[in-house]
Amino acid sequence: MEPKSYPQTDSAEQDSKAVLESLIDSQFVKLYIETRSTHPNIDGTIELVNENRVPIGKLDIQLRSIPKGQTSFSCETSLAAYSKVSTLPVLLICVDSKNNCVYWKHIKPDMPELRGKEEQKSFTIYFSQASDNIDQAGIYINKWIEIVRNYQKCIEQYPIVGSELAKKLDLKDIEPAERELFQRFIDTINNLLDNDFIAVKELIFPGVWKLGVGIISSDQHHIQYQIYRIPYKEPSPLVCKLSRGILFTRQWSPNAITETITSKQTFIDPIKAGKEFVLEKVRKIIEVRLLPIYGYHLSVDTLFSFIDQYHPALGIVPGQDHYLVKDLSYALNQHLIKVCAAILGKGTPLLSSGVTVDLDKISYYLKQNKVEPIDLGGSIFNFAISSENFPIRAAFDSLKYLVANEITEIDRIFGRRDLPFGPGKNWIWSGYSSQNEINSVIRVLEHSIEEYTAFVDGNHLKLPSSPYLDPNTAIIYEYEPVGTTTFEGPGLREHLIDNKLHKLPKLSVFIRDREQHQVDTSKFPNVEVEGNIYQSPSSASMIASFFFNRTPFLNLIYKMLSRDLSQHYGMTLIHV
Numbered sequence: 001m002e003p004k005s006y007p008q009t010d011s012a013e014q015d016s017k018a019v020l021e022s023l024i025d026s027q028f029v030k031l032y033i034e035t036r037s038t039h040p041n042i043d044g045t046i047e048l049v050n051e052n053r054v055p056i057g058k059l060d061i062q063l064r065s066i067p068k069g070q071t072s073f074s075c076e077t078s079l080a081a082y083s084k085v086s087t088l089p090v091l092l093i094c095v096d097s098k099n100n101c102v103y104w105k106h107i108k109p110d111m112p113e114l115r116g117k118e119e120q121k122s123f124t125i126y127f128s129q130a131s132d133n134i135d136q137a138g139i140y141i142n143k144w145i146e147i148v149r150n151y152q153k154c155i156e157q158y159p160i161v162g163s164e165l166a167k168k169l170d171l172k173d174i175e176p177a178e179r180e181l182f183q184r185f186i187d188t189i190n191n192l193l194d195n196d197f198i199a200v201k202e203l204i205f206p207g208v209w210k211l212g213v214g215i216i217s218s219d220q221h222h223i224q225y226q227i228y229r230i231p232y233k234e235p236s237p238l239v240c241k242l243s244r245g246i247l248f249t250r251q252w253s254p255n256a257i258t259e260t261i262t263s264k265q266t267f268i269d270p271i272k273a274g275k276e277f278v279l280e281k282v283r284k285i286i287e288v289r290l291l292p293i294y295g296y297h298l299s300v301d302t303l304f305s306f307i308d309q310y311h312p313a314l315g316i317v318p319g320q321d322h323y324l325v326k327d328l329s330y331a332l333n334q335h336l337i338k339v340c341a342a343i344l345g346k347g348t349p350l351l352s353s354g355v356t357v358d359l360d361k362i363s364y365y366l367k368q369n370k371v372e373p374i375d376l377g378g379s380i381f382n383f384a385i386s387s388e389n390f391p392i393r394a395a396f397d398s399l400k401y402l403v404a405n406e407i408t409e410i411d412r413i414f415g416r417r418d419l420p421f422g423p424g425k426n427w428i429w430s431g432y433s434s435q436n437e438i439n440s441v442i443r444v445l446e447h448s449i450e451e452y453t454a455f456v457d458g459n460h461l462k463l464p465s466s467p468y469l470d471p472n473t474a475i476i477y478e479y480e481p482v483g484t485t486t487f488e489g490p491g492l493r494e495h496l497i498d499n500k501l502h503k504l505p506k507l508s509v510f511i512r513d514r515e516q517h518q519v520d521t522s523k524f525p526n527v528e529v530e531g532n533i534y535q536s537p538s539s540a541s542m543i544a545s546f547f548f549n550r551t552p553f554l555n556l557i558y559k560m561l562s563r564d565l566s567q568h569y570g571m572t573l574i575h576v
Helices: 010-023 077-085 139-154 162-168 176-196 198-204 270-287 296-314 325-345 359-368 392-404 434-446 448-458 552-569
Strands: 029-033 044-049 055-065 072-076 090-096 101-107 122-126 208-218 222-231 239-241 256-263 322-324 351-353 356-358 384-386 409-411 473-480 491-498 507-511 519-523 526-529 532-535 538-543
Touching: 010 029, 010 055, 010 090, 010 101, 044 139, 055 139, 072 077, 072 090, 072 101, 077 090, 077 101, 077 122, 122 392, 139 325, 176 198, 176 208, 176 222, 176 239, 176 270, 198 270, 270 552, 296 325, 296 359, 296 392, 296 409, 296 448, 296 552, 322 325, 325 359, 325 392, 325 409, 356 359, 434 448, 434 473, 434 507, 434 552, 448 552, 491 519, 491 526, 491 532
Parallel strands: 055 090, 208 239, 356 384, 473 507
Antiparallel strands: 029 044, 044 055, 072 122, 090 101, 208 222, 222 256, 322 409, 351 356, 473 491, 491 538, 519 526, 526 532
């Protein structure tokens, strides 16, 4: 007889823990890790503290060992599933103990590495030395603080119901007909968030199981109600009775989202009211372009636009047509943060508000002043980076997408200006030779359907009637170059063609001028394409200046999304 042996992984686990403890900055990071544990999903927690050793946030962690020199890990999808129900952000920490290297990744349901692999047992994560390592520079601490701060904005620790649960379940003062109204109202909200707008829910309500509604008061003419979060693991009803609200008492519940007093007449259709609540949230997400980025060409074009705009803060030579992804990863995840920290350390007033850095001001400042980046080791510069002129999250999402798909180098999609500005009128589309203009727009349009498909699928959007996704609808784009339209700028015609017989390719792109028209719409809805007659449910013409603004590909994708959301949900979007 022999005693039971230690598992084969025991030594590796102990070595990994020792390496992590040696590299972590114990001044700001407090580790609580259990090895030889049988707990599922996580191995411990990390608590972050400030300079005064006061806790500011916690994270769940899973600690794993990787072979010498390896920069990838096969992660179980069960960990991503756990991240959806955990009340803390979840980190995967992988240790190469032979090389004394530690990498980390924020595990969450909308990771680009996970898309399309949700039904598999595992998915592969690739680590970047510039963005995912734990070292003496200390940037990882600031990233972890940003993760917990963003999480804390969306979810609080304390349930709305607490010890008053039984009291709130008593709906005897509410008429049965009104109970049904509120049940239909909250059902509509949850069904839309859980099925049609999963990505929106993950963005604004992480860690939330459902939304609930609390009835505060109801009389013959008015109703007052509150919508609140129900976190996973918390006992709370979907419909409850609240004894008081926040509008007059100013006592805000941590999980409350909105509170409304409205005429009963406006609530007579609870399904419509529920849709309006969700679509208002969606509208805000769309208008500031917060949806995660999916698609190779979309990611590449967004990154080039970001570099062109903010190269002074990135330490990158501007105006290049080719970059290595590892250089961009260092620029965004290391150089940018170190430069911002150096400027803030000098006391330069470049904050938008609180601890938000205005990247436009930073870039302008760097054009006038030389600033050496600094390491953050031994100090915390906790700040967020924002811009009113660029969707910065899209740039970081694009980089994550490229890294997750093992893309090592990228080439510019939309060409740079190749002509000097002349005297007099200079428009947003000025400075492009005719061939450069046409080639750049064609490159975007030719990949529009595949990129839109990747974007919609990645964000789990439900658009069953989208002409862009329908295999029986052909899309024909006619681009009208500068100087060929009735107005000064470029134009774009979009024709939707009934293509059930599949005589046309899914996507066609033509160049239109005053003499040459590939699509004849004079007898609409009958349209003629290359001598053949087709039915067209829609034909539209628009100004195409958006190609020459920042992020041309992203501009086109959001225009396509705006059209689909308008058709499916009756949404009216501005600035898209």
